[in-house]
Amino acid sequence: MAEPRRRRPVLRDELVTLAHGAGGKATRDLVDALFLAELDNELLAPLGDSAVAPPVGGRLALTTDSYVVRPLSFPGGDIGELAVNGTVNDLAVAGARPLWLTVGFVLEEGLRVTTLREIVSSLARAARRAGVVVAAGDTKVVERGKADGLYVTSAGVGILDHDVELGPGRVVPGDRVLLSGTLADHGMAVMIARGDLKLEGDVESDTAPVHELAASLVGLGDAVRWMRDPTRGGLATALNELAAQAGVAVRIREQALPVAPAVAAACEILGIDPLYVANEGKLVAVVAEEAAGDALALLRASPLGERAAEIGVVEDEPAGMVLLDTALGGSRIVDLLVGDPLPRIC
Amino acid sequence: MRYVDEFRDPVLARSLAAEIRSLVTPGEVVRVMEVCGGHTHAIYRHGLDELLPPEVELVHGPGCPVCVIPMGRVDDAIAIAETDGVTLATFGDMIRVPGGRDSLLQAQARGADVRVVYSPLDALELARDEPGRHVCFFAVGFETTAPATAITLLRAREEGVSNFSVFCNHVLIEPPLRAILETPGCAVDAFVGPGHVATVVGSDAFRFVPEEYGRPLVVSAFEPTDLLQSVALILRQLAQGRCEVENQYTRVVLPEGNTLALAAMAETLQLREDFEWRGLGVLPRSALGIRDELAAFDAERLFALPGRRLEDPKACSCGMVLTGRMKPWECRVFGTACTPERPLGTCMVSSEGACAAFFSYGRLRQPREEVTVGG
Numbered sequence: 001m002a003e004p005r006r007r008r009p010v011l012r013d014e015l016v017t018l019a020h021g022a023g024g025k026a027t028r029d030l031v032d033a034l035f036l037a038e039l040d041n042e043l044l045a046p047l048g049d050s051a052v053a054p055p056v057g058g059r060l061a062l063t064t065d066s067y068v069v070r071p072l073s074f075p076g077g078d079i080g081e082l083a084v085n086g087t088v089n090d091l092a093v094a095g096a097r098p099l100w101l102t103v104g105f106v107l108e109e110g111l112r113v114t115t116l117r118e119i120v121s122s123l124a125r126a127a128r129r130a131g132v133v134v135a136a137g138d139t140k141v142v143e144r145g146k147a148d149g150l151y152v153t154s155a156g157v158g159i160l161d162h163d164v165e166l167g168p169g170r171v172v173p174g175d176r177v178l179l180s181g182t183l184a185d186h187g188m189a190v191m192i193a194r195g196d197l198k199l200e201g202d203v204e205s206d207t208a209p210v211h212e213l214a215a216s217l218v219g220l221g222d223a224v225r226w227m228r229d230p231t232r233g234g235l236a237t238a239l240n241e242l243a244a245q246a247g248v249a250v251r252i253r254e255q256a257l258p259v260a261p262a263v264a265a266a267c268e269i270l271g272i273d274p275l276y277v278a279n280e281g282k283l284v285a286v287v288a289e290e291a292a293g294d295a296l297a298l299l300r301a302s303p304l305g306e307r308a309a310e311i312g313v314v315e316d317e318p319a320g321m322v323l324l325d326t327a328l329g330g331s332r333i334v335d336l337l338v339g340d341p342l343p344r345i346c
Numbered sequence: 347m348r349y350v351d352e353f354r355d356p357v358l359a360r361s362l363a364a365e366i367r368s369l370v371t372p373g374e375v376v377r378v379m380e381v382c383g384g385h386t387h388a389i390y391r392h393g394l395d396e397l398l399p400p401e402v403e404l405v406h407g408p409g410c411p412v413c414v415i416p417m418g419r420v421d422d423a424i425a426i427a428e429t430d431g432v433t434l435a436t437f438g439d440m441i442r443v444p445g446g447r448d449s450l451l452q453a454q455a456r457g458a459d460v461r462v463v464y465s466p467l468d469a470l471e472l473a474r475d476e477p478g479r480h481v482c483f484f485a486v487g488f489e490t491t492a493p494a495t496a497i498t499l500l501r502a503r504e505e506g507v508s509n510f511s512v513f514c515n516h517v518l519i520e521p522p523l524r525a526i527l528e529t530p531g532c533a534v535d536a537f538v539g540p541g542h543v544a545t546v547v548g549s550d551a552f553r554f555v556p557e558e559y560g561r562p563l564v565v566s567a568f569e570p571t572d573l574l575q576s577v578a579l580i581l582r583q584l585a586q587g588r589c590e591v592e593n594q595y596t597r598v599v600l601p602e603g604n605t606l607a608l609a610a611m612a613e614t615l616q617l618r619e620d621f622e623w624r625g626l627g628v629l630p631r632s633a634l635g636i637r638d639e640l641a642a643f644d645a646e647r648l649f650a651l652p653g654r655r656l657e658d659p660k661a662c663s664c665g666m667v668l669t670g671r672m673k674p675w676e677c678r679v680f681g682t683a684c685t686p687e688r689p690l691g692t693c694m695v696s697s698e699g700a701c702a703a704f705f706s707y708g709r710l711r712q713p714r715e716e717v718t719v720g721g
Contacts, residue, residue, distance in 0.1 A: 197464060264347050271697075318710060328359045328570050330393015332707040338442075338686040 009033050016111040021141025034117055035137060038124040043100070043135035051135035053100060056159050061096035063087060064155035070344045072119060072149050074193035076185070076204030077280070079152055080123030085207050085280060086231065087156040088130045092211035093227040093283055095166045095218050096158030101127065102136040103154045108147040116150065123152075130209035132156070148344075164218050168245035170225040176292035177250060177312040180213050180283045180305045181206065182258045183235055187277035188266045199269065201262045208281030213305050216298040217283075223291035230284050236275040236334045238284055239312075239322045250322045252312030252334070275324075276337050286314060353569030354392070362574035363397040369581035370401035377403045377533050378580055379670050381523065382540035383410030383698025384568050390707035392570040402577060405533075405670040406700035408522040408626070409540050411487040412439045413668060413692040413699045416624045417658070419515055420445030422651040423484045426513060427458040429649065433476070434513075435469035436484040438462045439696045444689060446656045466498035466512070473502075473510035482511045482645045490542040492516040492634060493607035496614040499640055513645035514636050517621065519543050520554070521632035526669050527559040534670055536580045538573065539565035541595040546611075548603025549593040556589045567595040614640055622655060624692055625665025664691035667700050674701040681705055 011033035019026040036045065043051040067083045077085075083103060091098040103123065107116065127134050185206040192201050210229060217224045226246075230238040235257075239250045259267075259274050267274045281304065287295045292310055299305035322334040370376065380386055386406045389395055395404055408414060420443050427434035427450060434450070441451045441462065454460040459479070463469050466483045473481035485495045495512060502510045519540060526532060539552050544565045555563040562583040566576035576594045583589060593599055614637055621633030636644040645651075658664060661679045666672035674680055674693065684690035686702050693699035697706070 196468075261347055265350075268347065268350055321710070323710075326391075326393040327354060328356050328392050328394065328397065329363075330396040332390060332393045333710060335686075335706045 008037060011113060013113055016107045016109060016113060016116060016141055018109055018141050018143065021107065021139065027139065030139065034113070035120060035139070038117070038120045039127070039134045039137070041133050041135070043133055044137065051100070053135065056099070059160040061091050061094045061158040061160060062155070063090040063094070064153065065090060066151065066153045068148070068151050068344055069190060070148050071190075071193055072115065074190050074205055076189055077207035078119055078122050079150070080119035080121070081126040081207050082280060083152040083154045084123055084126035084130060084132070085209050087154040088132060088209045088211055089229040089280075089283070091156050091158035092209070092214035093229050094158070094160075095162070095164055095214065095227070096160050097215065098130060098132045098156055098158040098209075098211055100135040100157045101132050101154050103134055103152060104138040105140070106147050106151040107139065107141045108149055109141055109144045111149055119150070126209070130211060162218060164221060164224065166224065166226055168226055168242055171242065171246040171248055171286050171314055172225075173248060173314050173316045174289050175225055175286045175314040176289055176310050177239070177252060177314065178285045178287060178292065178295055178299065179235065179258070179309055179311045180210065180299050181281070181307040182260045182263065183279060183282070184259060184263050184267060184274035184277035186280040187234070188263050191270070192266060197270065199266060201266050203260070203262050203266060206279055206281035208304055210281060210283045210304065213283055213299055213302055216302070217285055217287070217295055220287065220291050220295060220298075223288040224285060224295070225288065226286040228284050229279070230282060231278050231280060233337055234274070234276040234278055235284060236273070236322065237337060239334065240336050242286070243322050244320045246314075247319045249315040249318050249320070250312055251315050251325065252322065253325050254327045256309050256311045258307045258309050275334060350569070353567075353571050355571060358571050359397065359574060362571060362578055365578050366402065366574065366581060367399045369578060369585055370399055372401065375401050375403050376581065376584065377405050377535045378538060378577060379405040379407045379526075379534045379536075380538040380573075381407040381409045381519070382538075382542065383413065383696065383700070384542065385538055385540070385566065385573060386410070386700050386703050387698050388568050388570065388573060390703045394570055394573055395708070397574065398577065402581070406667065406674070407537075407670055408526065408668045409488065409519065409543070410668075410693065410696055410698040410700070411491070411517070412443060412696035413664065414517060414522070414623045414626070415440070415443065415486055415515055415692065416622045417445045417656040418622065418652070418654045420449070421447070421656070422653060423513060424448075424450060424453045424458070425652055426482050426484075426645055426649050427453050427460050428456075431479055433459040433461060433472060433479050433481045434484055435461050435463045435472055435481055437464075437486065440484055440486060442689065443692055443695050446654070466495050467501070470498050470502055470507060470510055473507050474505075477509060480509045480511065482513055482649075484513050484515070486515045488517055488519050488540070488543050489546045489611075490540075492611050492615060493546055493604070496607075496610035499614045499636070499643055500610060502643055503640060508642075511643050511645040511648050512636060514615070514634060516615065516634040517623070518632055518634070519547070520551070521629045522623065522626055522668075523555065525626055525629060527555070527561070529669060529671070534561065536561050536584065537563040538576050538580070539563045539591070541565055541567045541599060544593075544595065544599045544603070546604050546607050548601050549591055549599050550601045551603065552591050556591060560589055562589050562592070564592045565595050565599055567598070613637075625658065625668045659690050662691035664693045667693050674704040675709065677701070681709060
């Protein structure tokens with residue numbers, strides 16, 4: 001039985017002040033009236049220095065990620081949702097079932113409390129959708145001008161329910177490369193939302209948890225070799241890392257790459273290659289040739305994977321490189337990105 | 347995607363490639379220079395060079411605006427950016443271009459206020475938004491981007507914006523083409539003309555190429571099938587013994603160009619006596635500065651600039667590459683001391699630079715030993 005609760009305080013402040021980070025009454029009110037009100041659960045509620053979790057049988061996956069996206073909200077999502085999905089996806093593509101998250105907020109003095117509440121509320125919704133519990137948190141406030149509204153860091157713990165080993169070491173020539181949906185939605189949505197480019201377009205971030213897609217592929221057993229969520233640096237970067245680590249070549253087909261028309265148009269106008277733009281709700285997987293059909297069917301069975309496609313194949317040579325067969329019948333290298341065409345997108 | 351897919355149609359591309367094959371004489375190599383860096387980029391990005399027969403050799407030209415800026419001018423821009431109270435606004439490509447000591451990216455890390463803009467008008471807006479700072483726009487580019495600078499200068503004067511200036515590095519396409527054509531032993535047989543420059547100056551502006559130097563030139567758009575069609579038009583001219591300017595980019599380019607843009611340029615910019623080009627040295631009457639009437643907006647008159655001339659690094663062959671006398675992979679430092687990550691020369695910086703385009707997209711297919719030195 002839970003102990004009777006004291007009444008939740010009401011937060012009357014309109015703006016976050018340095019007092020909210022001082023550890024005293026204002027901090028307590030912020031935590032109780034805002035964070036706990038949105039995120040309440042048995043692990044978080046005691047507000048101890050550590051959340052103490054029950055034992056789980058199995059290997060654990062751990063990950064952490066920081067989120068500094070500008071603007072804080074964009075079509076299709078916001079920084080709160082991103083902070084859950086990004087970390088959940090890192091666990092999911094390691095083959096883990098996400099269990100717990102911790103979140104650390106760095107707030108800028110002067111941030112509107114209503115803005116913060118919307119973001120924490122969205123974070124809570126995303127956590128429920130992904131089936132994870134926010135077990136611990138922290139809040140700090142920095143002076144005006146020292147942070148861009150707010151930054152979030154989240155860490156995650158997941159459990160591996162199976163003994164499938166995923167990794168570049170298991171990728172062999174002949175394996176197929178699958179992508180769960182359209183490329184570049186998130187990066188272009190944020191870029192357009194920023195408004196610097198005076199570009200308008202019907203582009204929404206794809207931020208979403210891919211844990212169910214990943215779990216369905218893990219169900220194929222040893223036939224699934226490697227998975228990644230192609231976030232910062234896009235598909236090109238994820239595949240280059242695979243090629244380098246596995247010592248193989250990855251050959252993809254331009255015509256097989258799904259890109260939404262509005263995203264393709266925005267990329268075209270800005271001279272940006274969608275292969276290098278961040279995704280926040282996609283996974284790329286390498287599976288054995290004979291399992292490719294089943295894997296694709298599994299992905300497509302989920303609404304998140306409707307536009308899944310087989311986009312390429314693993315080859316022997318040239319080791320360490322990613323190649324693209326162009327729609328016109330030529331070919332080219334898909335190299336690692338130099339510099340960052342789109343800073344601060346996640 | 348409308349207006350794009352039509353120009354990337356694989357079936358049309360294959361039929362154009364077949365037409366090109368039918369127009370070459372086996373064993374007889376035709377050297378075609380694509381003047382514009384945008385063309386170079388498109389060729390490698392779409393793998394077009396693989397669609398061409400060995401008899402068509404593409405030679406990369408000087409039309410990469412970032413690539414032709416000498417190191418001394420980069421140092422001048424850094425000096426402006428490091429002046430107290432000054433914001434330097436620039437196109438993203440210029441940020442990583444190495445000067446004598448380092449680049450604008452490194453100056454930014456040291457504390458200089460460098461901002462990337464997509465248009466000079468955005469720089470003017472920065473000046474309006476931040477009246478306490480002086481905003482200087484680092485203007486680079488051929489005739490393609492000069493009209494936007496011109497319009498911005500006119501607007502700054504009209505609105506009386508007093509905290510705005512332009513560091514003008516606009517260059518002209520004709521002088522480097524003449525320099526290439528006058529290089530003894532110039533082995534370029536024909537030109538794919540720069541479509542964007544021609545949008546401004548008009549296709550007639552290139553008549554000197556066939557009329558004075560006897561080489562056909564086809565003004566070309568930038569999509570893959572455009573480029574293939576332009577190569578086919580060139581080969582047909584050669585086969586029929588014609589030598590003229592043809593306009594493949596009729597959907598945009600007029601013979602007389604964009605008269606409004608040219609008028610704005612004439613009102614704001616004036617021909618310089620001479621200008622230093624990376625790899626080409628000092629070319630007379632090859633660049634534009636700001637007219638005396640607009641001196642109040644001219645960064646070269648407002649700031650004390652170092653204005654030093656710096657020798658290119660000895661190992662760097664950007665000049666040879668820019669003039670089509672050397673292929674990127676023939677340079678001694680290509681892919682070793684000079685990579686897109688740590689560029690020695692400008693051709694390795696911009697995605698329009700021949701070296702960067704080749705390194706990023708094509709470096710697998712041209713083993714050094716199979717290559718003949720052009721020009």
